Amino acid sequence: MRVLLVEDDVDLSRQLKIALGDAGYAVDHAADGEEAHFLGDTEPYDVVVLDLGLPRIDGVSVLERWRRDGKTTPVLILTARGAWSDKVSGFDAGADDYLTKPFHTEELLARLRALLRRSAGIASATLSCGGLRLDPRAARASVNGEPLRLTSLEYRLLHYLIMHQGRVISRTELVEHLYDQDFDRDSNTIEVFVGRLRKKIGSDRIETVRGLGYRLTPLPGEPAEG
């Protein structure tokens, strides 16, 4: 497994390189944002450890560039400030996990193992409907190239609708496929989630068929399977 370590502090980098090497990773190290971006762009890493406070280009910008270029490598961010606003902006940029400094090395290794396990799922084709795209492997969706921020219920709803696009799907069917057994099976909540999903992907993409249910369609002028 190849890991890219992006950290500007000399001592911490040295320690982490040793720890990661001991754990069996092949480690590349970048000390600033520019170098990190270049390495991440050119080398096929399995996972990235990214400090947010970096010289030249900050960590969030580096991450945004990778994601814009279509890189789906799992990224764990390190923050020193520990503020949730930093974590949230890191995740908006496309991070998969975070650790707040100072941390135990074992904790970092455990998180990296989890990230790698998660991304090792079987690759499947990207689904699309017009400008809407859904990548089941990375559990990511985008509309017209803009990444979407979805909760798991919203994601599952979109996944189901996009798999059955063009077909009217009843509320009962959605409830059965979205919730597991012990969930409150209240079909009214489906409306709440459809409402939220519409807000995120554009309200015209999900059509309400009165009395029957919902249907996902491409916008007029968009090809159905892009």
Added chain:
Amino acid sequence: MGTAGGTTGIETAPPAARRRGRWFGGPGGSLTLRLIWLASLWIVLALILTGWALTAQYQESALRRLGSMLGATIDEVVLASNATPAGVQVAEIKDAQALRPLSGEYWSVAEPDGRGGLSMLASSPSLAGETLSVPGDLPGRLSSAFGEVVSYNAEGPIGRPLRIAASMKRLPGREAPVVFMAGIDRSDVDADTRQFATFTWTALLILGLGLVIAVFLQVQIGLRPLFGLRNEIADVRKGRIARIAHSYPLEIQPLAEQVNRLLDQNQETVERQRTHVGNLAHALKTPLSVMLAEAGGQTGDLPEMVRKQTEVMKAQVDHHLRRARAAARAQLLGERTPIAAVLDELAVMLERVFKTKGVEIDWRAPDELGFRGERQDLQEILGNLIENGCKWCRRRVRISAGPTGLGQMVVVVEDDGPGLPADQREAALERGARMDETTPGSGLGLSIVVELTRAYGGRITLADSDLGGLKVLLELPAAES
């Protein structure tokens, strides 16, 4: 905001001072009352003076008219009078009024009697044997103003009011001076004067009322922008708006701008403090990471001690940074954070973090519900609570938020984990409030939540959830929309 009881407003003055203040627009008084009061006072004074001058002028001109009539009568009597050795002979005057008894027009001829009074020599037939009344000082005044006409009011025959004119003259062929007097009934003139006065005062009263109403309206309309500004500042305080947005008349626009500048400055100070605090955190935490990693790789007493002390240092740094930040943000005004947006971004983020565990976060909040405070703080409070729920839950975390009225809202965060026994809840919150005893990685990580919630004057309670786990109830200030 941020004070213990949440009491607002100006200190109240003692009642007497307040009463005085209200009239004169002092502290606690009213500008409106002050303006209306002063203008009304001035209007009443001016109108009283005007009324007095008008009625006086009218009465004087009426009396002057009577005076000239009386003067003419005196002249006539003088012309008709002849001095005789026996006294004064007055030829017949063919004035019907002066012939008819008690007709209202009278004349008399008299001479000083040498004892300070007058003795009548002749009278008009209309007097019918009565005499025109003579004030005691009249002979004196007449002799000192010899030849001039002296006028006075007096009561005449049958109690009618009279205007009397008298003049002391000399008749040819008579050594002693003779006093000629003429009188005329004054009641018509008096009635006219009264009528005029009634009319004048009524008209002035109406005018006065009209003016006071006009002043009242003018003050109300004139001060309206001031009331508008007051309401807008109140809205800033309540978190409905962030800045004074309307433009105001020339006189108070500078005030509005100063308020905005103050808000900006307030924001800037808080930003600066936060940046400073963030930089300090960053500067300290990387070295702490290095020490922790270095000590973690070795065994023995020294590395163990370093590891422990590093943890304590980390906790202390966190604690004091939060204190500083909480103190800075309590002063912020005009902030409003939509809670649905914050819940959405946190749910998306934390589901990804806990993906391996397969945590599902189900959140419900009305779109229009806002937190009266900073986004970063709400992220901090909810982020920690939800993260905590994700750590302890089996699969599910449920969040619901709603307004409770009275500018408050309630956020409930529940999970289906093992929960917390009732007897440990108090301790968990207490430990949250005092960071010193906590060890990183253990406990509920409630410290920042408790500190921030208290800084905002909110409340936090722990209970059992029907999902099986812990239920955290947060009361926070809501922004009115």
